[in-house]
Amino acid sequence: MNFKRPTPTLHDVALKAGVSTATVSRCVNFPDRVNTRTREKVMNAINDLDYSPNFGAKAMAARRTNTIGAIIPTMENAIFARGLQAFQEALRLHGYTMLVASTSYRPEIEEEQIRALVGRGADALLLIGHDRDPEIYKFLERQGVPALVVWAYDPTETRPSVGFNNRAAMTEMAAEVLRLGHRNIALISANTEQNDRARARLVGIQDAMADAGQDPADLQVIETAYGIENGAIAFEQIMTAGRRPTAVFCGNDVLAVGALRSARELGIAVPDDVSIIGFDDIELAQVADPPLTTVHVPHRAMGQRAALALIGLLQNGEPLHAIEVFAKPVFRGTLAAAKTAQ
Amino acid sequence: MNFKRPTPTLHDVALKAGVSTATVSRCVNFPDRVNTRTREKVMNAINDLDYSPNFGAKAMAARRTNTIGAIIPTMENAIFARGLQAFQEALRLHGYTMLVASTSYRPEIEEEQIRALVGRGADALLLIGHDRDPEIYKFLERQGVPALVVWAYDPTETRPSVGFNNRAAMTEMAAEVLRLGHRNIALISANTEQNDRARARLVGIQDAMADAGQDPADLQVIETAYGIENGAIAFEQIMTAGRRPTAVFCGNDVLAVGALRSARELGIAVPDDVSIIGFDDIELAQVADPPLTTVHVPHRAMGQRAALALIGLLQNGEPLHAIEVFAKPVFRGTLAAAKTAQ
DNA sequence: TGATAAAATGTAAAGGCTTGCATTTTGTAA
DNA sequence: TTACAAAATGCAAGCCTTTACATTTTATCA
Known part of the structure; x- marks a missing residue:
């Protein structure tokens, strides 16, 4: 029953629209660089065929995946869940997708996950906190994958981060x-x-x-x-x-x-x-x-600003830098003055 | 400062190990299909060069990404965060990666995300609940992407799911x-x-x-x-x-x-x-x-079983079917008998 | 109208991996 | 040893898109 007819390719669309694959590609990626009439023909063909670009091919040819990896200790902690949610919402608005991995607070799993996400072609990485084996930072540098640290702002650290002190x-x-x-x-x-x-x-x-x-x-x-x-x-x-x-x-x-x-x-x-x-x-x-x-702690704000910083880097080459947000005490019922006499 | 030397490829490894690219590929993917001595040579070369396979190329050639997409309403709800955490842990053990997207409970965003994840080459999808435009199910079928519904088990539904009644x-x-x-x-x-x-x-x-x-x-x-x-x-x-x-x-x-x-x-x-x-x-x-x-509700169990079901399908072609787990009342302090006289 | 610039489109070469098939090597049994 | 099967390896054709660069078409202005 698996009559999975092969997915239509750029070539099929080009054939149907009577243009070259290059033109179809441009229609999809830079619509304003092609003639309106041509674009219409092509778009019709795309709709008729229900075409959608092949991710792997695109990744390979463009050398970029529009994917950003996030590695957190665990989603079960509401603070990360919330931050990631905001992060992802912001990424989505700019056409990026989030890849998530979690480490259960274990450094060796974190390292494994970093390699896995880089291997998967993540264009950039979001990491929690500064602490990790320097080898990992070297690895990321060698691979040319920028990483942004969140949940921590430490004035003594040189690495870019979005966080609070x-x-x-x-x-x-x-x-x-x-x-x-x-x-x-x-x-x-x-x-x-x-x-x-x-x-x-x-x-x-x-x-x-x-x-x-x-x-x-x-x-x-x-x-x-x-x-x-x-x-x-x-x-x-x-x-x-x-x-x-x-x-x-x-x-x-x-x-x-x-x-x-x-x-x-x-x-x-x-x-x-x-x-x-x-x-x-x-x-x-x-x-x-x-x-x-x-x-x-402004978790959502951190997630969002981290997303914007990474997008700025990836799309416009704006360098990452340290961004500080502020965490403030809130006084509620569990704190009172110490009894004077013990 | 960006002396990003090109990442080593299969070809480089093959050269260094003195074998063909096919053999290197097999070493990586089916280690037991190659001679022990050859494998050793190749593995050394891989380590020396710090080689890691190119995701796009791999996806394209293998027509599969080892990636499973999960689309949930929001990570801020602990039940989904917890379920996903378990889902991801189980996927990881089998070499799969999770792609997450959230919809803020909005069907039109869900549809967009489904298309996005399919476009990104997700091998399968995890969806919450049965309710959605039949067109979407048709789309998934056309694309040959299996989808598993979780958080719901409805005996009247034919679609495979992992959930409770x-x-x-x-x-x-x-x-x-x-x-x-x-x-x-x-x-x-x-x-x-x-x-x-x-x-x-x-x-x-x-x-x-x-x-x-x-x-x-x-x-x-x-x-x-x-x-x-x-x-x-x-x-x-x-x-x-x-x-x-x-x-x-x-x-x-x-x-x-x-x-x-x-x-x-x-x-x-x-x-x-x-x-x-x-x-x-x-x-x-x-x-x-x-x-x-x-x-x-056994959230973690659902996430885990969903992962196993999907992996069984993807790796061994075991068909998906409905799996019921059970949700049970827990009686705590907020419930008491109604006052007899009003 | 012709010359020239600008816009639109086409051509074809990567890009790195998998895999069917062909070939070589190794192992086994007579 | 030889003959043959099995295991190991190699060859080379895809897979689908992007993007320099080349070519053609269209627009502009004198």
Whole structure:
């Protein structure tokens, strides 16, 4: 039953329209470079035959695919999902398609995926964060595939990026927490070794502590993987260990929501007994009870601006450069002043 | 500075290894069809040159791209993000890459995206739900691109799909709600005209009502777009209009969470004054306060099974067929018995 | 009207890979 | 050894489009 008649080619269209393949090609790609009457004939032929150009041939001949690859840790994290959604919407408006791959936060998979997308002819790549083996950057350079880093803006990095200053944003939040009298502070963080964003947030808190005359080493840090459950477990560990903090920072909202749940289970009042602070401001944050104090990140804006930057480069050769967006603390119900007497 | 030396080709590798391009090609694609010693020579050459095959050329010559397109309404909805994540992980294990596009729930954009992905050489397509212009199915058939529908299993549909019976699942939930004495019921739904899942859920409730001897027409329905905010607005409309329901179904958890928030704002106690029921069981559901009674959908399982089905078709010609997975009610804090006296 | 410039179109050469078929090499059994 | 089958390899024809460059047509102006 598979009478898959061969798809019509440029040649078929040319034959039907009585012109050369070159003219058909121009009709499709540069309509204003061909005579109106000819164009009409050709367009009719294209419609009649239901022609659509062969991607592979086009890619090969044009040495470009109009495809941009995005490699993220996981789509299950709303922040990436949202950013990608905006990224893709913007790409679409300019005729580009997005290729997505995810790494489950594993560097070796990321490397594999980068090679895979480059192999697939991605014209450019979107990557999360700066941290990765320098070999990979060299590889991309050799292959001539530009890469744009997002979710991080680090003034000390030379690589182009679209993002916010994780460190400064966290410092701003932490300064306020300290101002509220908290001196005994903990952080539930993602792995800081392979994740520059997590590291920057950690250091951001320490910056604020130093500014407030506290020893940064006093920050109690526990690292765990992404997930509500993990946040809950980490929180329990912290609260059942010796010195109970009065404020618990979390590397992201998902961990914070886990902490919140754990607090409820342990009968620890939030924010009366302990303040909980998240990061990202995803929907979860507003829905949590009490609503989560967190740092609002403009995920959609980042995705969109990243798309525009890449398109500018690919279409007009505008060089990439660092673009900073801003993340701001939002104060909601989970943060209160530290009790004066312990 | 752009000394982009041309990427090495099969030919370069062949030269270096002292074999023909055909042998190199076979080394890459069918390693066991070439002599071990030859293979070693070739592999060394490949490594030395840092060769990776040209995608366009490969696609053209092989008439296949090892790429599967997925078209979803939006990545911002956790259910799709999660399903896609699983889908992509499974594809990756079999050497396929995923191409994603989103439609913002707009049929005309969906059509455009389908054409775009087919034009890009997708070997197969993943689509959400059955509803769409028959012309599109014809187009896909003409192009010889198989499509698999997910998120819906409808025994009356002939098209292959991987999904659950939205109608039956909702009936099961509604039966329980009715058993608890609720007689005055409302539904906040997504647009039912263009969305077969939403429609099935609506009918599912009506089925249960009919079973319980109630007039299905008594179901109060309000349609709105996806989003927490929209859920809140719809809920307020329902509760401030004349006849207050004692149970409000929501087409998905996001709407339900909005309803929950609105209830809190309006000072309506959940579940004492009104029960709220969601659908999907995303993280939000567990975090909500009280935790949301909802229908659990195995999103990841669907994504994964869809991937396997498509791979089976593409690699071994195993025909697609309907695969049913099951969605089950989960009872949490937002559902209680109707007050006996009104 | 003729000369010349500009616009439109055509020609044909890549571009890098796969694969059917032909040829050579290797292995096996008598 | 020889004969033959099987395995390995090579040859070369596509696959379909883009794009210099060449050629033809059309437009313009003196």
